[in-house]
Amino acid sequence: GAVVSQHPSWVICKSGTSVKIECRSLDFQATTMFWYRQFPKQSLMLMATSNEGSKATYEQGVEKDKFLINHASLTLSTLTVTSAHPEDSSFYICRASRGYEQYFGPGTRLTVT
């Protein structure tokens, strides 16, 4: 199956700073990328959906100005957490999608101190 990578795999940042997380589909052209957030012992929560070259669609309750999503190409999407706060500490996972094919990234652990 396709390989989806995320970078970094973990990051620690100070409160008030911004952090960018990359999601790359290495051998797969993803028409749609999804971003999820997962808190400990909870299920994945969809944050936003983005199609290549279009603005992302955010789920209710997710601040689009805080979580900036860019889907510049069929193999790369980025999630930028702006002005991070400790409550943004979570596990962020992307999913690359093309029709029936769906592949999750390995996740990025964000800790905001």
Place this chain on the structure above:
Amino acid sequence: KNQVEQSPQSLIILEGKNCTLQCNYTVSPFSNLRWYKQDTGRGPVSLTIMTFSENTKSNGRYTATLDADTKQSSLHITASQLSDSASYICVVSATRNNDMRFGAGTRLTVKP
């Protein structure tokens, strides 16, 4: 109410034993059902994918069943190993257009 319900919420079994995880869904119209394994601190990894016409699908020691009439699925794990300790997530898609609905998962712990 979640459209995908999994049970049990958590399960502890001894190494070598078998177990069965359940998934009931109300998602409609149904396109496909996937079982994923998620290790702690990792992304979900696909175990099986089943469409409407498939009743069972195996992947090594994992066997998934699907009853589209009753909208139920199960994941059976045989001869469990310590490495099977993980969360198992049932995901149901309503259409081919990526609208995936997630269950809350079953947390399986295999003890020696």
